[in-house]
Amino acid sequence: MELFHHIENGVCIILVEGDINIFTVSKMRVDLTFILKQQKLKTLVLNLEEVPSVDSSGIILILTLYRELQEQDVQLVLCQVNDNIMRCFNKTQLDKIFRVSRRCECGEDCLQCLEGQA
Numbered sequence: 001m002e003l004f005h006h007i008e009n010g011v012c013i014i015l016v017e018g019d020i021n022i023f024t025v026s027k028m029r030v031d032l033t034f035i036l037k038q039q040k041l042k043t044l045v046l047n048l049e050e051v052p053s054v055d056s057s058g059i060i061l062i063l064t065l066y067r068e069l070q071e072q073d074v075q076l077v078l079c080q081v082n083d084n085i086m087r088c089f090n091k092t093q094l095d096k097i098f099r100v101s102r103r104c105e106c107g108e109d110c111l112q113c114l115e116g117q118a
Contacts (some may be wrong), residue, residue: 003031010042020058029061032040041074049080056090066098079103
């Protein structure tokens with residue numbers, strides 16, 4: 001599992017590559033903590049386009065991240081979510097807790113997409 005990020009105008013876009021599971025959540029947590037300490041954010045976008053699956057430990061990590069960001073008044077957006085992960089979010093009703101999208105409406109440029117919805 002790898003994270004690649006870009007921060008601009010208070011928006012951090014993180015491309016996640018690989019499964020989010022019991023074997024990768026510890027590293028992901030450390031990497032996210034490092035990224036989030038870099039500067040004050042208003043929105044964090046997790047681009048899950050390259051994530052084939054998320055297990056229960058990955059869901060707990062995302063929920064924990066959501067709660068922590070909420071306390072800091074930072075919005076969490078999950079985009080490019082594949083059908084399998086989306087079904088899991090639908091069944092658990094996590095899609096009602098935070099913003100989840102199968103695609104970024106703008107294609108590749110998440111910043112443009114977010115600015116259009118602000």
